[in-house]
Amino acid sequence: MSHGSNDTKAEAPGALGEAQLLEIYDFALDLGRRAGKILLDGVDQRCGDEEGRGQNEVDKMNAVDIVTQTDLDVEAFVKNEITARYPSHNFIGEETYSTGNSKEYLVTDSPTWIVDPLDGTVNYTHLFPMFCVSIAFCISGVPVIGIIYAPILDVTYSALTGHGAWLNDSTPSSPAPSHKRRQQLPLVRNPIPVLPEAAPKGCVFSCEWGKDRRDVKDGNMWRKVESFLTMAAESSGRDGKGGMVHGVRSLGSATMDLAYVATGAFDIWWEGGCWEWDVAAGICILREAGGLITTANPPSDIDTDPIEEVRLGSRLYLAIRAAGDSATETGRQAQERVVRETWKRVYNLDYSRPGA
Amino acid sequence: MSHGSNDTKAEAPGALGEAQLLEIYDFALDLGRRAGKILLDGVDQRCGDEEGRGQNEVDKMNAVDIVTQTDLDVEAFVKNEITARYPSHNFIGEETYSTGNSKEYLVTDSPTWIVDPLDGTVNYTHLFPMFCVSIAFCISGVPVIGIIYAPILDVTYSALTGHGAWLNDSTPSSPAPSHKRRQQLPLVRNPIPVLPEAAPKGCVFSCEWGKDRRDVKDGNMWRKVESFLTMAAESSGRDGKGGMVHGVRSLGSATMDLAYVATGAFDIWWEGGCWEWDVAAGICILREAGGLITTANPPSDIDTDPIEEVRLGSRLYLAIRAAGDSATETGRQAQERVVRETWKRVYNLDYSRPGA
Numbered sequence: 001m002s003h004g005s006n007d008t009k010a011e012a013p014g015a016l017g018e019a020q021l022l023e024i025y026d027f028a029l030d031l032g033r034r035a036g037k038i039l040l041d042g043v044d045q046r047c048g049d050e051e052g053r054g055q056n057e058v059d060k061m062n063a064v065d066i067v068t069q070t071d072l073d074v075e076a077f078v079k080n081e082i083t084a085r086y087p088s089h090n091f092i093g094e095e096t097y098s099t100g101n102s103k104e105y106l107v108t109d110s111p112t113w114i115v116d117p118l119d120g121t122v123n124y125t126h127l128f129p130m131f132c133v134s135i136a137f138c139i140s141g142v143p144v145i146g147i148i149y150a151p152i153l154d155v156t157y158s159a160l161t162g163h164g165a166w167l168n169d170s171t172p173s174s175p176a177p178s179h180k181r182r183q184q185l186p187l188v189r190n191p192i193p194v195l196p197e198a199a200p201k202g203c204v205f206s207c208e209w210g211k212d213r214r215d216v217k218d219g220n221m222w223r224k225v226e227s228f229l230t231m232a233a234e235s236s237g238r239d240g241k242g243g244m245v246h247g248v249r250s251l252g253s254a255t256m257d258l259a260y261v262a263t264g265a266f267d268i269w270w271e272g273g274c275w276e277w278d279v280a281a282g283i284c285i286l287r288e289a290g291g292l293i294t295t296a297n298p299p300s301d302i303d304t305d306p307i308e309e310v311r312l313g314s315r316l317y318l319a320i321r322a323a324g325d326s327a328t329e330t331g332r333q334a335q336e337r338v339v340r341e342t343w344k345r346v347y348n349l350d351y352s353r354p355g356a
Numbered sequence: 357m358s359h360g361s362n363d364t365k366a367e368a369p370g371a372l373g374e375a376q377l378l379e380i381y382d383f384a385l386d387l388g389r390r391a392g393k394i395l396l397d398g399v400d401q402r403c404g405d406e407e408g409r410g411q412n413e414v415d416k417m418n419a420v421d422i423v424t425q426t427d428l429d430v431e432a433f434v435k436n437e438i439t440a441r442y443p444s445h446n447f448i449g450e451e452t453y454s455t456g457n458s459k460e461y462l463v464t465d466s467p468t469w470i471v472d473p474l475d476g477t478v479n480y481t482h483l484f485p486m487f488c489v490s491i492a493f494c495i496s497g498v499p500v501i502g503i504i505y506a507p508i509l510d511v512t513y514s515a516l517t518g519h520g521a522w523l524n525d526s527t528p529s530s531p532a533p534s535h536k537r538r539q540q541l542p543l544v545r546n547p548i549p550v551l552p553e554a555a556p557k558g559c560v561f562s563c564e565w566g567k568d569r570r571d572v573k574d575g576n577m578w579r580k581v582e583s584f585l586t587m588a589a590e591s592s593g594r595d596g597k598g599g600m601v602h603g604v605r606s607l608g609s610a611t612m613d614l615a616y617v618a619t620g621a622f623d624i625w626w627e628g629g630c631w632e633w634d635v636a637a638g639i640c641i642l643r644e645a646g647g648l649i650t651t652a653n654p655p656s657d658i659d660t661d662p663i664e665e666v667r668l669g670s671r672l673y674l675a676i677r678a679a680g681d682s683a684t685e686t687g688r689q690a691q692e693r694v695v696r697e698t699w700k701r702v703y704n705l706d707y708s709r710p711g712a
Contacts, residue, residue, distance in 0.1 A: 047543050063549065122603045126560050127543050128621035129509075153485075153509065179535055187403050187483050193419065204482050209604040215593025221585075229581055237571025247478045248565040250606040265484035 016111070016139065024086075025160040028135050028147045030174035031081055032158075035074050035133045036151030039118060042070035043127060043152065067118075067125050071095070074117035074133065082113050089113055089137075094277050103353055105313035107276060112138045116277040120253030129153050130251045132259075136280030141312060146284030148259050154180065157259040159288035165262055185289035185322075186264035192290065192324035195267065195334040198235075200243035200341055203267035205231050206257045208250050210273045220272065223347035227270070230345040243345050254317075258282025261319045262289040268342055269319040272296050272349030276312045283310065290322030292335040298343035307336050315351040318342060372467070372495065380442075381516040384491050384503045386530035387437055388514075391430050391489040392507030395474060398426035399483060399508065423474075423481050427451070430473035430489065438469050445469055445493075450633050459709055461669035463632060468494045472633040476609030485509050486607045488615075492636030497668060502640030504615050510536065513615045515644035521618055541645035541678075542620035548646065548680035551623065551690040554591075556599035556697055559623035561587050562613045564606050566629045576628065576705055583626070583702035599701050610673075614638025617675045618645040624698055625675040628652050628705030632668045639666065646678030648691040654699035663692050671707040674698060 016024070045066055075095045082091055090112040097103050107114065113135065118124055120131030129152035137145035144161040154177060159165040165185040168176040176182055186192055196202030207228055212220040233242035249266060251257055254274040260266045262285045283293055292307075296316040299305035310317060320338050323331035372380075401422055431451045438447055446468040453459050463470065469491065474480055476487030485508035493501035500517040510533060515521040521541040524532040532538055542548055552558030563584055568576040589598035605622060607613055610630040616622045618641045639649055648663075652672040655661035666673060676694050679687035 047539060048546055063544075122560065123621075126602075126621050126623075127619065128560065128605070128616060177535070179533070183403060188419075190404055204478065204484065204608075209588050213588055213590045213593070213598070213600060215589040215598060221588065225581065225585055229577075232565050232569055232577065233571040234569045237569070242569070242571060244569060246482075247608045248606055249484070249608055250604055252560075252603045252605055260484060263483065265479075265482050267482075 021144065021160060024137055025145050025158070025163075026171035026173050027085060028137060028145050029156065029158055029169060029171050031078060032133050032135050032147035032149035032156060033174055034081075035078050035117065035135075036149040038074045038077060039070060039124065039131070039133065040151045042066050042124075046127070063125055067121060070124075071118045071121065075115065078115050078117060078133075078135065082115075086111070086113075091115070092277065093117065094275070097275075103275070105276070105353060107138060107141050107312060109140045112141075114138060114143070114277050114280040116255065116281075119255035119278055120251075123252045127152075128252070130253045130256045132253065132255050134255045134277065134281040136277075136284060138280065138312075143280045143284035143312070146281035146288075148255055148281050148285065150256065150259075157185070157262060157282075157285050159185075159285040161284065161288065163288070165285045165288035167263065185262050185285070188264055189322075192322050192331065193264070194326045194331075195320070195323045195338050199334075199338045200231055200245045200268060200345070201235060203243075203245050203338070204247045204249060204265065205243070205245040206249045206251070206260065206266040206269040207231075208252065208254065208257070208271060212273065218350075220349055220351070223349055224272075227346035231268075231270075231342070238345075241345055243341075254278040255282050258286055258319060261291055261321050262286045264289075264321050267321050268338060269317070270296055270342060270346060271318075272316045272351045274315065274317070279317060280312060283312065286319055290331070291319055292332070292339065293317060293319040294339055296346070297348045298346065302340055302343045307339055313353065315353065316349060377500065377516060380493055381501050381514070381519075382527040382529050383441060384493060384501050385512065385514055385525060385527050387434060388489050388491050388503035388505035388512065389530050390437075391434050391473065391491075392505040394430050394433060395426060395480065395487070395489065396507045398422050398480075402483070419481055423477060426480075427474045427477065431471065434471050434473060434489075434491065438471075442467070442469075447471070448633065449473065450631070453631075459631070461632070461709060463494060463497050463668060465496045468497075470494060470499070470633050470636040472611065472637075475611035475634055476607075479608045483508075484608070486609045486612045488609065488611050490611045490633065490637040492633075492640060494636065494668075499636045499640035499668070502637030502644075504611055504637050504641065506612065506615075513541070513618060513638075513641050515541075515641040517640065517644065519644070521641045521644035523619065541618050541641070544620055545678075548678050548687065549620070550682045550687075551676070551679045551694050555690075555694045556587055556601045556624060556701070557591060559599075559601050559694070560603045560605060560621065561599070561601040562605045562607070562616065562622040562625040563587075564608065564610065564613070564627060568629065574706075576707065579703035579705055580628075586701040587624075587626075587698070594701075597701055599697075610634040611638050614642055614675060617647055617677050618642045620645075620677050623677050624694060625673070626652050626698060626702060627674075628672045628707045630671065630673070635673060636668060639668065642675055646687070647675055648688070648695065649673060649675040650695055652702065653704045654702065658696055658699045663695055669709070671709065672705060 116134040124131040132150040136143040168180040231243040472490040480487040488506040492499040524536040587599035
């Protein structure tokens, strides 16, 4: 692995040394790509060959059966590979929870893998390419390695703490496809663009409708939509709070949303309801790309309360892309400004952990 | 060009014969890919090489300058290529209008090219991959050839009336990249999936927030958001009209939305405000993929009024993916059912043509 120059030098978290982390990163990147190939096999089962032959023969299952089975297959594959190679590490997968009764936060200080075998399940069911494998490796509860692989797009977003974030990184075990260019994130970086002065005006705002569709005024769907509206409305609208964002995007995958904040494609991502396996890899990649991530819910004093580090299991996230310094503020100051401008326009969301 | 079997046999529209249309299709597919490469050059100008070198040197323009210039360059390139090869054909491009005073509907019965050199401009500015070149060739006002090329994704969606719709089609002049699989649309086709019985429940609904952000109760933003809400809410919500769609997607490109309805990734796309150059190619591709497209605005009797063919210049569109036959209804009946179920849940949008 030959990484380019990077300002921050790697410091080995916990008991694991730099060489070990590089090896784990290499393993994880390869694992993500191999897991993605299993997802693609599920796509091929449904599409058949060029002329559509084979769909009926290979499979009597319906689309949902295929998706459910593929999801389970990929998690079993990833878990087996990890436990075979690193038997002392903990493993948390989406299916770890789905089959249990509770969704308690299980991440400890021990080395822990957090895996979503398939983020964007609805997209996968419908063959919309915005789905991916998400693999994170955490030490002391902090994701230090993150891998996102979107198999139809055939792109990898990845990071190892201290080594930067990359599109289509290559490692000894897992070279990127020859037609894919390796690029450091964010994609535009000499210089990294500043955040708009009148942000959120000029920003691309990413958000999801989610699964909570209760039609009640204080339900999450209403809180979300009212927030989206304030972010989108003309500046004079919504009692002068209109955000007039440049665009509103909903992809149906929290993990892909975070990847696109890391690339710089999206300026702001605001979300509630997803789980640590949806975001652990993305948080690592976003941070290594220079992004900021904190909580979705505004604090009591929006203007002055400190902007806290995101809590991995909080289910509430607000991410801002990397920002260049301007003549009047640092990139970090600009990011904090955009966090506060977003908080001014959004409602508190109500997502707790079952059992918490 | 070696197309697979197709039920509908091509009939030469107007005075142009089958051989001529195949030649024009070949030319258009190649033109789309070459135009897309110019868009990619604009991306490279902003990203530099792998280490980010070159961004400052090659370019003193800001992102918006690059985008505006690239947009103009691509339209000029496409127009020059078309007029050199087919001097008797008409040409309508987005820039044809932007520089004029009016947006009158200019498509006549003559052979006419309708081109959007860059659909998804905001996405292009932000380097979000959902942007594309859109090239349509119309006879008697009907798009008979459609080409959509998304250069970062490096995928082509294309169709020639009577020959089916294709992902990554290859022609003598323009072979698809070797790593890209050629597939007929919709992607799942043996059999083509039926539409859900309780649709819009179970459907992926695609919609865009658009540029009209006036914060007034009868403005288009409100009409859209109220419609989105009804499509998304639980079935018992919104006075029993809740659509409980499987997912809500907003990509920021009408052309890409239509392409994903053609592949089957999106079940329903409902939109107002875009123009004929945004949709002409997509309409051709969607129809060849078996999709239905009509108007966004509900008629006076939603249950019984005929479902009219879309008018290209109407700025109001509702598209439904291809649907398989079930035991109780044909695919076309199912599509019409979903059109009516959508109309029941949406507001009339207010988009007129300037000067109309």
